[in-house]
Amino acid sequence: RYKTTSVTLITMFGTDGIGVKQLVKIALLALNSSYIHTNLAVRSIRDSLTSAGYGADILEYNIKDRHGTILSALYREAADIYGFSSYIWNISQMLSIADDLKKLRPESTIVFGGPEVSYNAEELLAKHRFIDHIITGEGEYAFIRLAEAAGKSKLPPVIDGGMCDSFESSGIHYDAEGRRLTGRILYYESSRGCPYKCAYCLSSLTQRIRAKPAEKTLRDLLEFESLPYDVNIIKFVDRTFNFNRMRAKEIWRGLLSPEYTKRYHFEICAELLDEESFELLASFPRGKIQLEIGVQSTNSETLRRIHRSLDTEGLLGAISRLHSFGNMRIHADLIAGLPGEDLNSFARSFDSLYGRCDILQLGFLKLLHGTELRREAEEFGCVYSDEPPYTVLATDCLSFDELELLHQVDDLLERYVNSHVFSRSVELVMSRVDSPFALLAKFAEKSAEYELPLRQISQTDAFKRFYECLHDGEDVELAMRLTLDFLTSQNASPPSIGGLDCLRLSDNDKKHAFFDWCAGMNIDYFAPSVEVWQVGGSEYYIDRRNRSAYEKTNNTFVKI
Numbered sequence: 001r002y003k004t005t006s007v008t009l010i011t012m013f014g015t016d017g018i019g020v021k022q023l024v025k026i027a028l029l030a031l032n033s034s035y036i037h038t039n040l041a042v043r044s045i046r047d048s049l050t051s052a053g054y055g056a057d058i059l060e061y062n063i064k065d066r067h068g069t070i071l072s073a074l075y076r077e078a079a080d081i082y083g084f085s086s087y088i089w090n091i092s093q094m095l096s097i098a099d100d101l102k103k104l105r106p107e108s109t110i111v112f113g114g115p116e117v118s119y120n121a122e123e124l125l126a127k128h129r130f131i132d133h134i135i136t137g138e139g140e141y142a143f144i145r146l147a148e149a150a151g152k153s154k155l156p157p158v159i160d161g162g163m164c165d166s167f168e169s170s171g172i173h174y175d176a177e178g179r180r181l182t183g184r185i186l187y188y189e190s191s192r193g194c195p196y197k198c199a200y201c202l203s204s205l206t207q208r209i210r211a212k213p214a215e216k217t218l219r220d221l222l223e224f225e226s227l228p229y230d231v232n233i234i235k236f237v238d239r240t241f242n243f244n245r246m247r248a249k250e251i252w253r254g255l256l257s258p259e260y261t262k263r264y265h266f267e268i269c270a271e272l273l274d275e276e277s278f279e280l281l282a283s284f285p286r287g288k289i290q291l292e293i294g295v296q297s298t299n300s301e302t303l304r305r306i307h308r309s310l311d312t313e314g315l316l317g318a319i320s321r322l323h324s325f326g327n328m329r330i331h332a333d334l335i336a337g338l339p340g341e342d343l344n345s346f347a348r349s350f351d352s353l354y355g356r357c358d359i360l361q362l363g364f365l366k367l368l369h370g371t372e373l374r375r376e377a378e379e380f381g382c383v384y385s386d387e388p389p390y391t392v393l394a395t396d397c398l399s400f401d402e403l404e405l406l407h408q409v410d411d412l413l414e415r416y417v418n419s420h421v422f423s424r425s426v427e428l429v430m431s432r433v434d435s436p437f438a439l440l441a442k443f444a445e446k447s448a449e450y451e452l453p454l455r456q457i458s459q460t461d462a463f464k465r466f467y468e469c470l471h472d473g474e475d476v477e478l479a480m481r482l483t484l485d486f487l488t489s490q491n492a493s494p495p496s497i498g499g500l501d502c503l504r505l506s507d508n509d510k511k512h513a514f515f516d517w518c519a520g521m522n523i524d525y526f527a528p529s530v531e532v533w534q535v536g537g538s539e540y541y542i543d544r545r546n547r548s549a550y551e552k553t554n555n556t557f558v559k560i
Contacts (some may be wrong), residue, residue, distance in 0.1 A: 024150040026056040026143070027079035029070070029097070031090040035062045040187040040237065041085045041114065041139065043173035048140035048164070054147045056083070063090055067097065074101050079108060081146055083139075086114035088366065088389035095128060102130035111146065113139045113161070115202050116388065119370030121158045137161035138192075167192060168212050172223050184232040186224065190217045190251070194239035196269075198296075199306040199372035200335070200365060203239040211243075214250035221255070224262055233290075235265040242268045245277065252280045255289070267292040270318035271309055282325045290329035293319055293357075298349040302340040305380075306373070312352070319356045332357040336406045337365035337392035339373070339380035343402045350437040355430075359418050362410040364403070365392040408444035409437070411454050415462060421489045422466065424481040429470050443469050460486075460495050467497050476500065476536070483535055488547040503534040 028046060030039030039060060046056045057077060061070050074082060074097070082101065084094045098110050113135035117124055121134040133155060135142040142161040149155050164170075167189075174186055193209035194201070212220070224234055242248035248268075255264060270293045273281075281289070297303055298312045309315065323330045332353055336346055353360060367374040367382065367390045377384065381396030394400045416422045433439045446469040447454055457465065463486050471478050479498030486494040487502070494502050531542045541550045 024054075024081065024147060025077070025079045026054070026081045026083065026147065027074060027077040028056050028058050028083040028085065029074065029094070030058065030060040030085050031065075031070070031094060032060065032062045033087075033089045035064070036184045036232070037062070038174075038186055039085055040173060040189060042083070044170065044189075045083065045139050045143050047170065047173050048166075049143055049147060051166075052144045052147070054144065056143075063093055067093070067100075071097055071100050071104075075104050078105070080150060081109045081111060083111045083113060083143065086112050086116040088116050088368065091116045091388050099128070099130050109133065109146070109150075111135060111143075113142070116369070119202075119205075119368075125157050131157075133157055133159055135159045135161045138164045138167075140164040140166075163192075163210070167210055168216070172220050174224070174227055174229075184230065185235055186227075186229070186231055186233075187235050187237050188220065188224075189237050190220075190241070191238045191243070195243050196240065197307045199376075200338070200368070201239075202368055202370060204307075204372070205370055209243060211247065214247050214254070217251050218254040221260060221262075221264075225259070231262060233263045233265055236267065238267065240269050240272075241266040242272050242277070245272060245274060249277055249280055252277075252284075252289075256280075256283060260288075263287060264289045265292065266290075267294070269293075269309075270315055270322070271311060273318055273322075278321060281322065281328065284327055286327045288328075290331065291322060292331040292333070294333045295319075295349070295353055296333060296335045297338055297341055297345075298352045299338075299341050299345045302338045302345070305339045316352060316356060319353070323356050323358070329359065330357040331359040331361055333361045333363055335363045335365050337382070337395055337398060337403065339376075339382075339395070340397060342397040343405075346398075346406070347435065347437040347441075351435050354436040358420075360413060361418075362406065362413055364407070364410075366390045367392065405441060405444060408448065408454075409440045412440050412443055412447070415454060416466065421459075422463075422482070422485050424485050425466060425478060428478055428481050432472070439470070459490060460492070464495055464497060471498060474498070480535060484540065484542075484549045487531075487533060487540070487542045488544060488549050491544060500536060505532040505534055505539065 026049065028042040030042045032039055039058075042056075042058050042060070046058055049056050057079070059070070059073050059077070061073075082098070084098055086094050094112070098112070102108070102110055109132045110130055111133045112124070112131055117134050118136040121136055125131055125134060133146065134157065136158060138161040140161070141164055142159045145155060145159065172186075172188060191209060191211035193206040194203035195209060197204040221234065224231065254260070266289065268291055281291075293315075295312075295315060296306070296308060298316070300310055300312070303310050303312070319330060319332055322328070334346075334349055334353065341349070350360075350362075365373070365382075365384075367377055367384045369390075373382070374390075381394070382392055383394045383400075384390050384392045392398075392403065394403065398406075417426055429439060430436055447465060450457075450465065452461075454462070454465075463482050467475070467478060467482055475498055479500040482497045483494050483500060483502060486497075493504070531544070533540050533542055539552045541552070543549070
């Protein structure tokens with residue numbers, strides 16, 4: 001008896017009762033939401049199979065890849081067992097691919113797993129006859145059972161994956177064997193489960209929390225340092241990373257060491273931060289960590305109905321304090337369509353959070369299978385799409401038109417605010433109003449009058465539309481700021497904004513004087529191709545690479 005694995009073609013050998021060897025081949029499909037992402041689940045299952053003496057090929061694509069390309073790759077694998085890692089963003093494509101694959105390879109076993117199929121398995125099996133098995137819950141041990149049973153015994157259509165008790169000793173699941181990753185975001189799981197019972201979240205259904213010890217987590221994170229990949233970020237998939245304060249602080253303390261060179265993303269509960277946690281987080285080098293914090297709403301009745309913390313003042317204060325450190329990117333989340341929240345209430349939640357974070361993420365309630373809010377949809381008049389991702393269409397507090405307005409506000413938020421491309425201009429227009437939400441709602445209404453929607457226009461037209469929708473009379477100040485934002489973010493000549501034109505100065509003596517001044521001030525972070533522009537009656541020195549602009553005033557330069 002022997003077992004073998006390889007990188008490009010992984011096979012599993014086993015023996016039946018009479019000693020005849022049988023060959024079983026397993027292929028796992030990951031379909032990510034974007035090319036920058038990678039799939040942790042299929043890697044975890046592959047490593048679990050490998051530890052049991054088996055193996056699997058991973059085929060990784062994203063939802064924009066052509067159906068035929070993915071189907072062809074799966075077909076060429078000629079696998080006995082195909083596993084499909086399913087989520088709300090890919091389930092429709094996964095079902096379509098699996099249907100066609102079963103027609104081409106009817107003898108193969110089609111297995112679906114993942115959060116999108118774990119709570120409506122019987123319904124999916126009845127509707128999609130090409131699915132042979134659905135794994136509910138965790139998949140590591142379930143796939144070993146499938147490998148062991150191949151050709152010998154018949155497993156039930158629905159396989160309860162249970163909990164993987166070897167999780168705490170598992171590694172990072174990314175290897176250094178020369179595989180080329182298309183994604184620039186790698187994922188790491190230091191804990192499974194969540195202590196909270198949010199009514200919209202599948203993590204509320206977990207039985208208990210399992211966590212790797214801090215020292216084990218830090219050892220794992222060091223392994224990322226030796227991978228031959230150009231990695232942007234290591235993203236922890238833990239639902240509440242700092243559920244255990246002492247453990248979280250020990251990990252953060254360890255990551256302060258310079259031997260950890262990546263950027264790390266954590267989803268945290270800000271209310272759990274103590275004074276030592278704040279001090280640790282404040283001491284990180286700029287850009288080394290980023291935090292994601294779920295606020296969801298500041299409406300006390302809404303929070304009560306979804307089982308969230310009611311201490312909104314404490315939460316907002318903690319977010320503001322973290323943001324004030326200036327050394328990390330703070331993501332904060334709101335969800336539109338929650339029970340008991342109308343448009344005015346949502347606007348108050350939005351305004352309470354605006355300016356306290358670097359990225360304000362506006363999400364829309366999705367009624368996931370298995371969640372409390374899906375079961376109670378009728379109780380708050382929730383109408384939602386039957387198709388994934390099951391997005392809310394209306395509630396007894398929010399009409400369809402109001403939710404559409406929020407979608408338009410979200411588009412504006414992403415392009416103009418969260419991108420930070422328009423930072424000077426956004427700062428100006430927001431300083432003129434009491435309600436950031438009201439300004440974006442006004443912008444959305446005016447933008448809707450244009451022939452092309454925001455997502456279809458060029459960046460140059462986006463600058464012009466900003467001025468046309470939000471200028472206050474002959475708004476020279478706004479035109480100036482938009483021009484500077486354009487100059488420091490785009491590699492093209494700016495358009496005429498508000499009748500204000502730029503005159504590019506080519507006088508090399510002025511550039512040399514500027515560089516001499518920079519050297520005298522010990523400024524060494526300017527790109528070699530600094531440009532000098534005359535905007536209105538002022539001269540500006542533009543460094544496009546670093547998105548900086550300096551104005552010459554009294555023979556000095558002041559950063560804008």
